[in-house]
Amino acid sequence: MNFYDQVYAVVRCIPSGKVTSYGRIARMLGRPRAARAVGYALNALKDHHQDPNFEPVPWHRVINAAGRISTVNRELTANRQADLLRDEGVSVNEDLTLHLERYLWAGLSLMEIENILREIRD
DNA sequence: ACAGTGACAACAT
C-alpha cells in the first residue's frame, strides 16, 4: 500500500476554501511522525503532470503547522499557492501566513479514513 | 542493502 496515494486520497477530500497541515494529514493516516513524508508526496505530484488518468490533487490546501505556506525550495510556487487559496476565498497575508483556525478543515473521521484506504488497495 | 534527500514539526537557545 502506497503512502503517497494515501496522502493524495486525503488531500482530495479537503474542500475549497479550507486548509490543513502536513502533520495533520500524517496523523489522519496513522503516521504521526511522517509529516515530512507528506510534503515529499506532494512534491512528487509533478511526476503525474502528463498522466491524463491521474485525478487532480488540491495540493495548495496544505500548509505548515505554523499556519504559513511553506517556502522551502519553492519560493516561486509558494506565491502561486497563495493566489490559488485567495481564489477560494482564503485571506492570505503578504508574508504567506493565514489564520489557521479560521480556515482549518475538520478532517476525516476514522471510518471515513478506512473507507478511503479500502478504495485505494486493489 | 544502504545512504542521501526533503513542500515537517517540536525543541532549544
Add this chain to the structure above:
DNA sequence: TATGTTGCCACTG
C-alpha cells in the same frame, strides 16, 4: 520573537 538543531520516515538510485 526568531533562528538553529534534531528526530523523522517514505522514497529513490
